[in-house]
Amino acid sequence: MAKRFLFVVTKPLLTMTGVQEILDTLLIVAAFDQPVSLLFLDQAVFLIKKNPLPNGLETSCTTERFACLPLYEINDVYVEHESLQELGLTATELSLPVSVCRRDEINALWSRFDVIYSFS
Structure with missing residues (x-):
């Protein structure tokens, strides 16, 4: 029986290794x-920003890597x-493409999942 997984990312990972670890985990489960x-929270939102991060680290590699998510039927991305x-x-x-949810809605969002894993 399938379990619904929610992966929560809360910090911007400033290395491609950190980003790749997240993607590897997501893709293995999928x-x-x-x-x-x-679900992206706090500074982690910068991981999927179209333009460069504030510290100058280009996100093009990051955005290209996250672009593969729909190929694995990972279509529910929340911010x-x-x-x-x-x-x-x-x-x-x-x-x-993301679904935007308010802070007071996050508990209700979490209740829809069997497994919640946080990258923080």
């Missing part, structure tokens, strides 16, 4: 036909509304 969703606001971003500035 490869075994487990439903996978992803916290308050994180976007705090970072001065909008959903249109992100490289993936």
Whole structure:
């Protein structure tokens, strides 16, 4: 029986190794036909920003790597509304289509999943 997985990313990983570890984990779980969703909170939103990160690290490699998610049927990507606001971003500035949820809705979101794994 399939379990629904939610992976939560809360920190920007400033190395491609960290990003690759997240993607490897997601893709392994998805490869075994487990439903996978992803939630970006706080500074981690910069991982899927279309333009360079504030410290100058280009996100093109990051955005290209996250572009493979739909191939593994990972289509449910969430971003916290308050994180976007705090970072001065909008959903249109992100490289993936996302569902925006408010902070007070996150507990309800979490309740829809069997397994929650945090990259923090």
